[in-house]
Amino acid sequence: MKKPNKKAEDNANNKGARTEPENLGTLTASLEENAAAVSFLFKDVDITLSRRFENARDGRVKFCVYYSDGVTNSAMASEHIIEPLIVCEGLLPGLGLFEQVKSRVVQANDVKASGELNAIISAIAYGDTVLLVDGFSEALIISTKNFALRGLSEPEGEKVLSGPREGFTEGIMQNLSLLRRRIRTHHLKLRFKAMGRQTGTTVCIAYMDNIVNPDILKEVERRLSAVDMDGILDSNYLVEHIAENSVLGLNTAGSTERPDVVCSRLLEGRVAILVDGSPVALTVPYLFIENFQSNEDYYMSPIYASYGRLLRALCFVLTMTVPALFVAISAYHHEIMHSSLMLNIAVGRRAVPLPAAVECFALLIIFDILRETGVRMPSYGGQALSIVGALVIGQSAVEAKLAAAPMVIIVAFTGIAILVVPRLYTASLTGRYLCLILSSTLGLLGILAGVTLFLIHLLNLKSFGVPHLTPINALSFQEVKDTFIRAPWPSMLTRIRPLTRNITRSRQKS
Amino acid sequence: MKRILAAIIFLAVVFSLCGCQDYRGLNSLTFVAGMAVDADEKDPEILVVNLEIVDTQSAAADSPMRSSLSEGQGRTLTEAIYNMNGKLHGELYFGNCELVVLGQKLAAKTDIGVLLEGLSRNARIRDDLVILVSQEKTAKEILDNPDSIVSFFVGANLMKKTPDTTGAKARRLYELGEMISRGTTDLALPAIAFANKEAGELRLGPLAIYSGEKMAGYMAKADMPFFLLATEKLKGGNYSFFFEDDGRGLPLYASLLLRKSEPRVNVTFDGERFTFYIDIKAEFSVSELSPGWENPGAPFFKELEERVEESLCHSVGDMAARVHGEFGADITGFSDALRNRDHRLWERVRDSWHDYLKDAVIKVSCEADITDAGLI
Incomplete structure (x- = not known):
């Protein structure tokens, strides 16, 4: 077997040592050399198949095809590429052969010519069939992709x-x-x-x-x-x-x-x-507001959609601040609570050995462990997990006086509320722990500091040059119609300005 | 660098306002629900303070919360409270203290300003607590019921949320402080007593009337609705009128429900004597009439309104005269009206206000409007 061209060999041998994209060189006019180069590059790749054949009428017209088994429609390769090339009459070696094959013999809708080995290798790996023609320094890349893909389903x-x-x-x-x-x-x-x-x-x-x-x-x-x-x-x-x-x-x-x-x-x-x-x-x-928007908002009644959005925004605020508020109030600012509520909480906490802040951190982490386990474990175990989580961690912990019932309620509520805004999961987690740490050490002023830091960060954040709080940072009548509320479609006339210069979305009929 | 510096300064400032040094776990607190303040039997200079402590340690989920009393004595409120600290197992927490009951002996002998000073200057005591006067022998008796938390019961059930004629408006610490600071001469505090001592049932009693700094006595029960009509904006209540048969064919009695009323007090001074005016506008609906008036017409109601006005003017005037005459107290707000109208004159007569009060003329006018005949 003839060695592949030098550049391709060098590149193949040095694979992995380079940081630049590999340049494997180009084809030559020799079918033998080209086939050897491609075979060398696909050495030890057993799914890459090749077939060398000649035209039945004229044995001087030689071809070689390469394709990858499993990602190529092999029936198409044999019936629309190989077979026509073998049986075709009038194919003569010479300068016009390549163009003749491309335009008159190969039966495929997407055929490209390329002499770059990089493109050829990529095409073979991606399910295309590469046809090498003897005497030409270009190959035909014929689209024969056929992947095993799952069917369309609802995410x-x-x-x-x-x-x-x-x-x-x-x-x-x-x-x-x-x-x-x-x-x-x-x-x-x-x-x-x-x-x-x-x-x-x-x-x-x-x-x-x-x-x-x-x-x-x-x-x-x-x-x-x-x-x-x-x-x-x-x-x-x-x-x-x-x-x-x-x-x-x-x-x-x-x-x-x-x-x-x-x-x-x-x-x-x-x-x-x-x-x-x-x-x-x-x-x-x-944009930040997209966290609270759902595609369903636009398919349902604007009133229901607006209610849903406001609920999502409320849940985001609550999931971030409720544990911190509870710790701040129960540890520093008792005066805020109504007497009966205060005493009920005090009765619940009378035998709990941990301070409220530590108890809150512990329960939140336990809840996150349960949630993470629920996500990772097989679906058939989910029910058992929820029972164990609810009973053992919740009720038993309260009965054993390891946790107070109000704190379990707070943590459970927080854990549920965070699921309403899944796109803000990470932000809710970091915001919640930030507020909790600050409220545990500084009380309500800490929460105020945490929320202020969050807002400062939010105000400074941009997405591809567009302020993240757009359009809330510069409200105009039209733009507010698709923020925390969703106006009816006929009244949403414009797009959001920084995203486009063509702001007319729809026109009002007179 | 600037950001880090700003963050450090911010945290330092916040930490000085509130930080983990202020941490108070709920399980380390002793909750005070109410306070009874009496004068010592032997030495009236000594204050006997009983704190109603909520029993959170033995509370069960399915039974009401219990309470206990903790007693301390001292020459001041603070001293008395600190003297009982050794008997308690946690830090006293006054954030939920909703009621202070003053013993009637103490109220009669000790200046109210002295007691209010002790309460309002203490940062741990909230300034919206209600102050009542005990009609029983001591204030302690009122709170001495271990099976419930009396202070919370009084706050939730006996204190009126909407002002009507069935009871006096609760006076809160900040209101009293504000009244004293603006120069109101005399106060009226609601009193509390047992309706059934064995069963521990409580009821609001008549008003305890202060003349100056000390309690002078209680208002007659019959005067209460008219006092309230003359001093408060009411939104409910009942007034029953009984008329003599004068041959004009009017009903012998009528019970009217008060829909709303608004008093206005005014003062004039002729150089020697004050004249006080109480103008009342009230709206009623008919609740009950003596038999024979199934379908009365408009002239009938006009006549009835006139008689109601006449009756109310008479009753309110009698009440005011009794309060002024019997107790020498200005609790109908005349001093406030004068101060608002003519501050210089008020400053001039302030020191001898009670003398002027004795000679004053009280004129009452009433405008009653019956807007609902009670018929479909």
Whole structure:
């Protein structure tokens, strides 16, 4: 067997030692050399198959195909590529052979020519069939992808009572088809980008070119270009690279598994980023108010939606502050409580050995352990866990006088309330512990300090150059209609200004 | 660097206001629900203070909370309270102290200002507690019921939430302090007594009337509704009128429900004598009439209103005259009215106000409006 070209060999041998993307070189005019180079690169990759064959009419016309078993439609490869090339009449060696094969023989809808080994390797790995033709320094890359993908299903974490139930899957093309089906205009731009030195993951930037703010789009592209890592296996890999960092865990990039949500955000001027292999699409910029919005809000009555949003906002505030308030009041500011409430709490706490703050920390951590266990354990164990959690940790702890009943109620309420706003889970946790630490040492003034710090952080936070508190930081009549309340669709006439320069969403009919 | 410095300064300032040095666990507190203050039998200069302590240690989930009394003696309130500290197992907590009962002997002998000073200057005692005068022999008897927390019961059940004619408005510590500081000469505090001593049932008694700094006596029970009508904005209550048969064909009695009333007090001075005016506007609905008046017309109600006005003017005037004459006390707010109207004159007559009060003329006018005949 002939050795592959020198550059490809060097690159293959030094694999892993480089930080720059590998450049494997180009093909030569010799089928033998090219086949040897590709075979060498796919050495020990048993799912990569090759087939060498000749035209039945003229044995001088030689071909070699490469494809990966399991990700390629092998029936298509044999019936629409190999068979026509073998049986085709009139194929003659010479300069026109390559173009003749491309335009008249191969029966596929997506055929590209490339002489770059990088592109060829990537195509084979991604399910395409590569056809090498003797005498040509280019190969045909024929789309024959056929992945095993799960079917469309409703995302577990974003279930709705009414509205579309489709969710993204791990296949980027399938996901893009879900977007394309909803937005049937040439203004929807879908630009691919290969990211990850080793994985070469396809990342798609989607936006509406007539709505998006060009500055934001430029910023997204700049940040994506700056990402340099060996593999992108999920969209969250990108979030931590491109989004602003929040020490309190506030999201500055949105994520969703629902195509309807991505479409609605595209129509507001946001940019979506889809990553192959991940069902989670990113949308940027991400505003604080989005934490309280749900796609279902737009499919149901505005009154119900507004009530739901206010409830979510209230739960966020409560889950962050209620344990801290309880500790501050029961340890420092007893005067605030009504006498009967105060005495009931005092009776509950009379034999508890731990101070209120320590008791609160302990119970919150136990609750988080239970929650984490519930998430990680098999679903059939969930019921048993909830019984153990409720009975053993709750009732038994109270009976054994290790915890006071009011504190168990506070912690349970806090634990439930945090689930109402899942997108703010991290922020709620950090905010809650920050307030709790401050209230344990400084009382109500501590909570005030904690909330002030939280607000200062929130006011300073930006998402892709847009203030995170937009549009709450500069309220205008139109923009307030989709914040903590959701106005009826006919009255929501404009988009949010910093996200787009094309602010007209709908027009009022006279 | 600036941020770190700002954070350090912020935390230092906050820590000086409230920090873990102020931590007080609920299980280390002894909750005071109420306070009874009496004068010592042998030495009236000594105060006997009984604190009603909530028993949180033995409280069970399915039974009401109990209480106990803890007694201390001293020449001042603070001294008496500190003298009992050794008998208690936790730090005394007055944040839930809702009631102070003054013994009637103490009220008659000790200046109310002295007692209020001891209560209001103490930062641990909340300033919205209610002050009552015991009609029993001592104030201690009122709170001495271990099966319940008397102070909370009184606060929740006996103190009126909406002002009506069934009882006097509770006087809170801050109100009394404010009244004294603005120069109100005489006070009236609600009294409390047993309705059934064996059963421990309590009721609000008539007003304890202070003339100057000391209690002078109790208002007659029959005068209470008219005193309230003359001094408070009422939103409920009942007034029953019994008329003589004068041949005009009016009912012999009428019970009217008070919907709302508003008094206005005014004062004039002719250089020698004060004239006090009490103007009352009241709105009634008919609750009960003597038989024979199933379907009366508008002239009837006009006539009835006139008779009600006449009766009310008479009763209020009698009440005011009795209070002024019997106790020499100005509890109907005449001094406040004069101070608001003519502060210089008030400053001039302030020291001899009670002398002027004796010679004053009281004029009462009443406007009764029956807005509901009680018929569909």
